[in-house]
Amino acid sequence: MKSDESANYDEMLGEDGSIRPAYAGFREWYDEQDPRWLKKQDAEAERFFRRIGITFNVYGDNDAEERLIPFDMIPRIITAREWRKLTRGIEQRVRALNAFLQDLYHRQEIIRAGRLPMWIMRENAAFLPQMVGFTPPGGIYTHIVGIDLVRTGPEEFMVLEDNARTPSGVSYMLENRETMMNMFPELFTRIPVCPVSDYPRRLARSLRESAPDCAAERPVVAVLTPGIYNSAYFEHAFLADQMGAELVEGSDLRVVNGRVCMRTTTGYQPIDVLYRRVDDEYLDPLSFTPDSVLGIAGIMDVYRSGGITIANAPGTGIADDKAIYSFMPDIVEFYTGEKPLLPNVPTWRCSEPDALAYVLDNLKDLVVKEVHGSGGYGMLIGPASSRKELSRFEKKLRARPDNYIAQPTLSLSTVPIFTRAGLAPRHVDLRPFVLVSPNGVNITPGGLTRVAMRKGSLVVNSSQGGGTKDSWVLED
């Protein structure tokens, strides 16, 4: 999908071509550099990533077994003031998400109050009956959250998506910074950038704080991965390594004496907190998908008896479903008693007849997404689609309207990327990473900036050719 950049908010350049304050220090440095040297550094970056093995696997792409997410070396820069405002909005939203999950699996006050329709849960596979009436250790459902934000103006940030199941990408936030510090160390002595490198330590602490009562004095944390063929395996290994936790697979685990234990060279050892990067449905073959080999038979029984913390809790997917997303402003207000500080992108629920009629009339201007889809698959981008594609999609939409939501085509902000011809604006989004424990909410200053590498493109997903950037929050 294409857009006209001149109509978008450029995060570096003002309308008169002046440099905005966030980028002042960086541009001063950039203009001093020899363009040939910058080109050389740009090429070096790719070699660096390949060598340390930051690759990802793309589903349905056999030839390119391991691909590299393009890295752009121009940082995305956010001022301290902008960040403070964002964090307030993010914290409010994350607290509301947890309160919502607690309510949904207990008294369902929000449905009783008529603020959320009953059907939205009843027909949703992400709602797990196994979680009803059960409170996870410490009362936390979403220990790790990624909130996807887009920007359309100087003060206009909106939430595009909540990632409350198993948000990925945090390893890119860390490696991108590491790469930048290797390539351009002098930049960081000139410009005060908030560090992100202690994220793994914070994550480990946050997980230990969420341990169950039966845990060891220093709780044992393990990261559960589906294995080396998973697209995010690098990240699973990276986080386990950085936290000093074991990286385990389903085949390493077994329930012994009412605890989930891992098979070590000297016997079975109990795990207190499992940071799982395996989807709910594969977690326990006894409770969910019977033929799953990725999970641990009986872990849900251990969980319900308080023998382990699972992060994030099973059943959190109900909170980041796209159908629920459209209710988020109500959800925030219901549980916090405040107006949402971060607005949603306007969303039409195609399940509602009026909205459906509007969407069908304006299909060519809208973005239509599957309610349960992710990663940019199965979506329609109206302005970029041919008449044939539109009519084909219209049929799908009419057949199952409740499977879709629609949003306007936003004029997303742009940030410069490095090209052979110099700096060029490209569309971006931002995923800050949030940690939640019984002791509080912790937001790492920065996040993952995804960037559409092609001119005019609005699709930033890595599975669709998007790249990443280092994201800077400036210190005061």
Added chain:
Amino acid sequence: MLGRNANGVFWMSRYLERAENVARLLDVGFRLALTRGLDASQEEEWRSVLITIGQDDDYSEKFDDYSGPQVFNYILRDRENASSVMQMIANARSNARAVRTSITNEVWEATNESFMILRDQLSRPVRESNLGEILTSVRRQATLVRGAIEGSMLRNEVFNFSRIGTFIERADNTARILDVKYYVLLPSVAWVGSDLDNAQWDTLLRSVAGDRAYRWLNAGRMDPRSITQFLVLDGQFPRSLVFCYDKIRSNMSGLALQYGEETEAHEIMRGAGARLHQTTIDDIFDVGLHQFIQNFLSETTRIGNAIAADYRFME
């Protein structure tokens, strides 16, 4: 440490060692082919390389003759060959990848880089003119990874499992090489030290990188007993069977020390090591070299299996 990770580092090291040894064998095959005029004996030499590494059956199902380039391309990079050198390097890397949290970054990066370099070099058919360069590269990459292990890893269980893998594989490989060539070493009344025999022995020594070491120790004397003695019983030569068993034993002691107890595998190893040390060259020729090696190979397999079971490599 997870049992699966112990298995991973064990096999990572085994695959690297095996890739290196296959490269050595190919190097020798190539050398012999260069010094021989006759096509028939050249083909015999290449075939014996395939037999040594146990790939002759699969090869002969696919091909009818044993031309050099056909054989070394099959061994190095044929996609249908599940035991090609490329596949072993890929296996080493995927094991390393699965145990990334147990090994240092240096070891992972060295393994990953080896994989990338060799994948590039083996992306096109190998010609006689660049075979030497590629074989050197395989050896060098394996050496680099070993160096990274040596220089960056804690001397803990992970290190010990890795070393045990290396030396079990090496013991197995040296024994197999001896087995295929054992007929060359059979004492024969007809033996008069002809040129051909000397060349064969030289080959044998070269394939375990022992030609120079042997000459240092034996001052130019070339006879079957001394060569067998060297490859089986010499405690200084890092590819001899005795040396490999000593290393396995000392790395297993490291495990016992760390875990505070010995396992059944220790007992098996102690027995096997003691028997090997008590063996004399006369005993070997009394039993018959071939039979001796068969016994040794099954003993080595038994040790490996006992370690895997005692340390819960698998469920």
